[in-house]
Amino acid sequence: MKLEPFALERLQSIWENRVAWNLSESGVHPLRVEEVAGSADERAAILAQELGYGQTNGTPDLRSAIAALYPGATTDHILVTNGGSEANCVALMHLIRPGDEVVMMAPNYMQAPGLVRALGGSLLPWRLAGGPDEGRWRMDLEALAALVTSRTRAIFICNPNNPTGARMTEADLDEVCRIASRNGAWVIADEIYRGAELDGVETASAWGRYERVLVTSGLSKAYGLPGLRIGWVTGPPALIDELWGVHDYTTIAPGVLGDRLARIALAPAKRELLIARTRGIVGANYPVVKRWIDRRRGLISHVAPEAGAIVFIRYRHPINSSTLIARLREERSLLVVPGDHFEMDGYLRLGFGSDPDYLNGALDLLGEFLDALPTSASDVP
Numbered sequence: 001m002k003l004e005p006f007a008l009e010r011l012q013s014i015w016e017n018r019v020a021w022n023l024s025e026s027g028v029h030p031l032r033v034e035e036v037a038g039s040a041d042e043r044a045a046i047l048a049q050e051l052g053y054g055q056t057n058g059t060p061d062l063r064s065a066i067a068a069l070y071p072g073a074t075t076d077h078i079l080v081t082n083g084g085s086e087a088n089c090v091a092l093m094h095l096i097r098p099g100d101e102v103v104m105m106a107p108n109y110m111q112a113p114g115l116v117r118a119l120g121g122s123l124l125p126w127r128l129a130g131g132p133d134e135g136r137w138r139m140d141l142e143a144l145a146a147l148v149t150s151r152t153r154a155i156f157i158c159n160p161n162n163p164t165g166a167r168m169t170e171a172d173l174d175e176v177c178r179i180a181s182r183n184g185a186w187v188i189a190d191e192i193y194r195g196a197e198l199d200g201v202e203t204a205s206a207w208g209r210y211e212r213v214l215v216t217s218g219l220s221k222a223y224g225l226p227g228l229r230i231g232w233v234t235g236p237p238a239l240i241d242e243l244w245g246v247h248d249y250t251t252i253a254p255g256v257l258g259d260r261l262a263r264i265a266l267a268p269a270k271r272e273l274l275i276a277r278t279r280g281i282v283g284a285n286y287p288v289v290k291r292w293i294d295r296r297r298g299l300i301s302h303v304a305p306e307a308g309a310i311v312f313i314r315y316r317h318p319i320n321s322s323t324l325i326a327r328l329r330e331e332r333s334l335l336v337v338p339g340d341h342f343e344m345d346g347y348l349r350l351g352f353g354s355d356p357d358y359l360n361g362a363l364d365l366l367g368e369f370l371d372a373l374p375t376s377a378s379d380v381p
C-alpha cells in the first residue's frame with residue numbers, strides 16, 4: 001500500500017508548533033483536563049484510572065453516551081476510534097477494493113483521496129457549486145447523480161464542510177441517500193463539525209436516512225477536545241463489528257484516559273456546556289474575521305461559514321496559495337492553510353477558534369502581509 005503525502009496534515013505536523021502564529025487549526029481553543037473533569041469525583045476517577053488497554057471498541061458507557069446522540073442507535077452501532085481520522089480510515093480500509101470509485105464532496109478534508117487511491121480505488125470530486133460571487137455554497141445534486149454509478153462504492157460527504165463551513169439541509173441529505181441507494185453505495189458522512197454552528201441550529205445528520213449510512217465524528221472540533229483523540233463510527237452493527245476488526249490492526253484501542261474523559265464530556269449536562277462554549281467562541285470570533293475581510297473588499301471575499309471555526313477566503317492577488325503561505329510562514333512566522341491543499345488555488349483557510357487577542361494579533365500580521373502584496377500581475381517585480 002503506497003500512501004501519497006497528506007499535504008494538509010503534513011504542513012500542520014511540521015509547522016503548527018514551530019510558528020509564532022498558528023491560524024491553520026480548524027477547531028476552537030482546547031479545554032484543559034481540569035475543565036473537563038470539574039468535580040472532585042471526576043478528578044479522583046481520572047487519577048485512579050488504571051492504565052490498561054481498556055475495552056478496545058470503547059467502554060460500553062462511552063458507546064452508550066455516543067449512541068444517545070443518534071436516534072435508534074445502541075452500543076452495538078458504535079465503534080470508538082482514535083479521533084475522527086481513524087474513524088474515516090477504518091471505514092475506507094474496510095469498504096474500498098481495487099477498482100471501486102468514491103464520489104467525494106469537494107472541497108473536503110483531504111484524508112479520503114489519498115486513502116482511496118492507496119487502496120486501489122479512484123476518487124471523483126463532487127464540487128460544491130456557488131462560492132463568494134454568489135454569496136453561498138450550493139449542493140449540485142444533479143451533478144452528484146451524474147457521478148454515481150454501479151462502480152460507486154461510497155459517497156463521502158463532510159457536513160458541516162471543511163473548509164467552507166457550509167451546511168447541508170435535510171433535503172440535501174435525503175437526496176444524497178436516494179442517489180446512493182440507486183446503486184447500493186454507502187454514504188460516509190464525516191460530521192465532526194456538527195455542533196459548532198454559528199447560528200446555534202444543529203446541522204442535520206445523515207444518520208437514519210438510509211440503511212447504508214456510516215457517520216464518522218469525534219470530540220476534536222465541536223467539543224474542543226482534539227487532544228483526547230476520541231472519535232467514532234456510527235453504523236449498522238454488522239458493519240461496525242467488521243470495522244472493529246480493522247481497528248485491531250490500526251490502533252487496537254482508544255487510550256483509557258481519553259475514554260474516561262470522553263464519558264465525562266458526553267454526560268448530557270457537560271455536553272451541553274461544551275457545545276455552548278464552542279458556539280460562543282465561533283459566534284464571538286467570526287465577526288472579528290468578517291470585519292477584517294470586509295476592510296479588504298475587492299481583494300478578499302468569502303462565503304459566511306455556517307459552522308466550524310474556519311473561513312475559506314478567496315484572494316485576488318496573483319500569487320499561488322502554496323507560495324503565499326510559505327512566504328507568510330518564513331517572513332511572519334504565521335501559518336495558514338493554502339487553497340492548494342483543497343485543490344482550490346486562490347483560496348486560504350483561516351482558523352478563528354483561538355483566544356481573541358491571539359486572533360487579532362495574527363489577523364493584523366496577515367493583513368499587513370496581504371496589503372503589501374502586488375494586486376495585479378503587472379505589479380509583480
Ligand SMILES: Cc1ncc(COP(=O)(O)O)c(C=O)c1O
Pocket residue numbers: 026082083084085086109158162190192218219220226229230231
Ligand atoms: C473533516 C475532518 N474530519 C476528521 C478530522 C480529523 O479529526 P481528529 O483530529 O479527530 O482525528 C479533521 C481534522 O481536521 C477534519 O477536519
